Amino acid sequence: MHLSQSVLTVLGTATQVSEWGYNAHDGPLLWSSLNTIWGTCRTGRHQSPINLDNRVDGVVLGDTNEYHLQYASPLVDVPFYNTHHTVKLDVETNSKDSTLTFGGAIYTLESIHFHVPSEHQIRGESSSMEVHLVHKSRTPTPTLAVIGFAIEVSAGTSNAQLNTILSRARDAQPPGSNAGFSFPILYLDTIVQHFKRNLVYRYSGSLTTPPCEENVEWLFSAEPLAIDIGAFKIAKNVSGSNLRYIQSNPGVKNVLQEACSRK
Numbered sequence: 001m002h003l004s005q006s007v008l009t010v011l012g013t014a015t016q017v018s019e020w021g022y023n024a025h026d027g028p029l030l031w032s033s034l035n036t037i038w039g040t041c042r043t044g045r046h047q048s049p050i051n052l053d054n055r056v057d058g059v060v061l062g063d064t065n066e067y068h069l070q071y072a073s074p075l076v077d078v079p080f081y082n083t084h085h086t087v088k089l090d091v092e093t094n095s096k097d098s099t100l101t102f103g104g105a106i107y108t109l110e111s112i113h114f115h116v117p118s119e120h121q122i123r124g125e126s127s128s129m130e131v132h133l134v135h136k137s138r139t140p141t142p143t144l145a146v147i148g149f150a151i152e153v154s155a156g157t158s159n160a161q162l163n164t165i166l167s168r169a170r171d172a173q174p175p176g177s178n179a180g181f182s183f184p185i186l187y188l189d190t191i192v193q194h195f196k197r198n199l200v201y202r203y204s205g206s207l208t209t210p211p212c213e214e215n216v217e218w219l220f221s222a223e224p225l226a227i228d229i230g231a232f233k234i235a236k237n238v239s240g241s242n243l244r245y246i247q248s249n250p251g252v253k254n255v256l257q258e259a260c261s262r263k
């Protein structure tokens with residue numbers, strides 16, 4: 001029994017060596033050195049998040065006419081997970097009718113997750129939270145498109161559909177858990193409408209987590225969504241802090257590589 005426990009302890013430690021997180025010992029500054037396949041986190045020149053500002057080359061602010069966003073309403077049987085890096089809605093199996101179409105490609109909604117506080121900045125301003133709606137196109141090659149929104153805590157009107165999701169964050173369990181929680185039905189209509197009626201920042205960036213893969217199309221709403229303070233406190237308590245620091249502007253030398261090259 002003791003031997004088994006020792007083996008498990010060693011295996012557990014070995015597993016954690018390649019794991020990443022948001023702490024001093026495994027956080028964003030160290031991701032590229034935790035695993036050799038995550039080198040793009042240190043060398044990539046199109047990394048995310050960034051400070052969104054259309055005065056910067058590679059960042060465009062425009063209306064949403066060219067983006068066709070259509071989600072099933074409601075989505076049904078949507079699992080809500082706590083991955084220990086974020087709380088995440090896995091909508092992959094139910095997303096056949098939930099698509100983002102632009103640039104001749106059709107992207108299918110796969111998952112939705114949250115960051116506390118925000119990762120992107122809008123003209124230098126951070127927010128309380130951020131939500132990422134991850135879409136994937138399978139043709140001609142697998143490509144990701146992420147719709148992002150800043151989320152601000154509001155003492156007044158807030159987005160009821162966002163409140164519904166995040167007020168259940170305590171019920172989100174690790175993937176595969178028997179105690180997993182699913183939303184029987186889930187409406188995202190008001191979030192879709194918010195996207196359509198506001199300007200959007202567009203740029204080519206990356207995943208904000210390892211492996212920091214690039215060629216991710218980012219569409220980031222210029223206007224934050226609003227969340228009720230009660231739902232925010234629940235989500236913040238479950239999520240903890242899970243943001244990557246601001247990256248160099250598109251096409252510019254990676255900020256980590258730049259920092260390491262200076263004396």
Ligand SMILES: [Zn+2]
Binds near residue numbers: 113114115132208
């Ligand atoms: Zn994210």
